[in-house]
Amino acid sequence: MTAPTGTGPIIQALVQTLRGSTPLKAAVSGFWEGMAPRGATRPFVIYQVAYAPMFYDWTGVILTAGIDVFVIAENSVDARNIDGLVSQALHNAALNVSGQSTLICRRTADVVIPPDLDGEGKKIYQVGGTYEIWTAQSLASGG
Amino acid sequence: MTTAAKFVVQITPIDESGIYKMMQDAADSAMRTWLNKVAADAKNRAPIRKSFHQGRRRERWVTVFEHAGSVKDVSKAYSEYFGGGGDVLYRSRSQRYHQLREAVTAKREGRPARKIPARPRFRVVTAGSASKVQIRAFRPTETKAIDTRRSGWSLAGKNAVGPLLELGGGVTRGVTRGPEREAYEERRSGSYLQFDAWEQLTARGKADLTHGVDVFAAGEKNNTKPGTKPGSMSALVAGVSAMPQLGGRLKRSIAPDDTKVVGNTVTGSVTANIRYARYVEFGTHKHGAAQPFMRPALWQNKKLLAASFASDVRGQFGFAYSGTRGKRGKGK
Numbered sequence: 001m002t003a004p005t006g007t008g009p010i011i012q013a014l015v016q017t018l019r020g021s022t023p024l025k026a027a028v029s030g031f032w033e034g035m036a037p038r039g040a041t042r043p044f045v046i047y048q049v050a051y052a053p054m055f056y057d058w059t060g061v062i063l064t065a066g067i068d069v070f071v072i073a074e075n076s077v078d079a080r081n082i083d084g085l086v087s088q089a090l091h092n093a094a095l096n097v098s099g100q101s102t103l104i105c106r107r108t109a110d111v112v113i114p115p116d117l118d119g120e121g122k123k124i125y126q127v128g129g130t131y132e133i134w135t136a137q138s139l140a141s142g143g
Numbered sequence: 144m145t146t147a148a149k150f151v152v153q154i155t156p157i158d159e160s161g162i163y164k165m166m167q168d169a170a171d172s173a174m175r176t177w178l179n180k181v182a183a184d185a186k187n188r189a190p191i192r193k194s195f196h197q198g199r200r201r202e203r204w205v206t207v208f209e210h211a212g213s214v215k216d217v218s219k220a221y222s223e224y225f226g227g228g229g230d231v232l233y234r235s236r237s238q239r240y241h242q243l244r245e246a247v248t249a250k251r252e253g254r255p256a257r258k259i260p261a262r263p264r265f266r267v268v269t270a271g272s273a274s275k276v277q278i279r280a281f282r283p284t285e286t287k288a289i290d291t292r293r294s295g296w297s298l299a300g301k302n303a304v305g306p307l308l309e310l311g312g313g314v315t316r317g318v319t320r321g322p323e324r325e326a327y328e329e330r331r332s333g334s335y336l337q338f339d340a341w342e343q344l345t346a347r348g349k350a351d352l353t354h355g356v357d358v359f360a361a362g363e364k365n366n367t368k369p370g371t372k373p374g375s376m377s378a379l380v381a382g383v384s385a386m387p388q389l390g391g392r393l394k395r396s397i398a399p400d401d402t403k404v405v406g407n408t409v410t411g412s413v414t415a416n417i418r419y420a421r422y423v424e425f426g427t428h429k430h431g432a433a434q435p436f437m438r439p440a441l442w443q444n445k446k447l448l449a450a451s452f453a454s455d456v457r458g459q460f461g462f463a464y465s466g467t468r469g470k471r472g473k474g475k
Contacts, residue, residue: 034426034432034433035426035428035431035432036428046426046428046432048426048432048433050433050435050438050439051435051438051439051441051442053439053442053443053445064442066438066442068425068426068433068435070425070426072428111425113421113422113425113427116427116428116429118428118429124428124429126427126428
């Protein structure tokens with residue numbers, strides 16, 4: 001039985017899909033995992049795996065990855081608009097996950113973090129949601 | 144503001160007889176058992192807050208001192224050791240305050256404003272890594288140092304370092320020997336320089352500081368670094384490093400709430416009852432990347448809820464299911 005591939009290919013596919021959305025790519029300065037580097041120009045998108053349990057059956061495994069995708073912006077309207085673009089790009093998207101077949105990719109929750117101040121006293125908005133991506137992969141051995 | 148994960152179990156009413164009530168009880172009991180499991184798992188996953196230390200013991204104090212500019216943060220940190228919150232630890236005014244006050248007074252009196260000198264203060268700085276901790280004490284002169292101890296940059300800082308120095312019997316760089324030292328000792332014995340920090344410490348603070356001070360006083364004996372003299376700066380650093388971790392408020396705040404049974408629905412939740420729980424769960428641009436602890440705990444235990452419910456139903460109906468199964472299996 002082969003070992004299952006983890007969330008790596010899912011993240012790769014998710015970023016590919018985000019980058020593939022022309023209006024989204026034009027609206028943000030970049031897509032970062034976890035947190036953006038210091039000095040990154042806002043607005044930008046951050047994403048991170050929140051949970052990824054695997055459910056095995058006799059022949060394979062179903063991976064359920066919950067990925068938080070947030071838009072960080074200096075303007076609440078921008079933040080929400082870009083969040084809309086992210087949602088358009090990801091909700092029900094057919095992600096091209098290498099070695100796994102995508103079952104669903106859906107936005108399952110809105111997450112709103114209260115606005116915060118940055119080092120210069122500017123108000124920063126963080127708006128986003130959790131996307132649940134289910135993938136299936138076969139674990140049957142070649143022999 | 145809290146972060147809560149809410150779970151709902153729904154049961155289907157079978158009839159109006161006692162069975163329905165038994166199902167309700169089973170669902171309630173199963174939910175309670177399961178919530179405890181989820182809360183325990185979330186506690187295991189919850190990180191120690193990073194803004195107070197970086198996950199290693201020696202960095203704890205360093206980071207606390209780095210936060211000295213932010214009254215709130217230090218207050219929070221020291222509340223662990225001094226109890227009852229840190230507000231009382233900050234009585235002194237800042238240099239900026241005195242400058243502003245002097246400017247206003249000078250303007251009113253029609254004279255040029257006097258320059259308010261920077262306050263001498265304890266300062267702990269990190270140089271590249273936490274292992275290079277320096278305590279720069281008592282500047283610019285020793286007499287000023289006495290004043291530092293009285294009005295200091297923060298009573299919290301004084302209280303933390305004070306007992307360490309006092310009990311360890313050591314000196315820091317800047318407090319010289321000779322007449323100045325004698326004068327310092329003399330003045331230190333004055334009423335206003337008596338450290339009452341020890342009395343203010345919580346039991347945990349006392350235990351931790353005693354341990355740190357033991358290391359400080361013993362020097363090389365308890366320090367892996369060779370050549371560390373008792374009471375020296377490096378022994379002080381070792382003493383500070385030896386103190387256990389501060390933090391864990393997030394972990395302690397995680398608890399299951401009471402379940403609610405309404406009709407055929409049983410609702411339960413696990414709450415992290417602390418302001419920054421959601422920042423840890425989801426991450427922020429300011430506090431760093433997310434370190435989810437609630438949702439992974441939920442997913443990890445998701446399947447157990449049904450098992451727990453089944454087990455409780457069996458219990459309610461008086462089936463010794465697993466026992467029977469075991470007996471059947473035997474001898475065949």
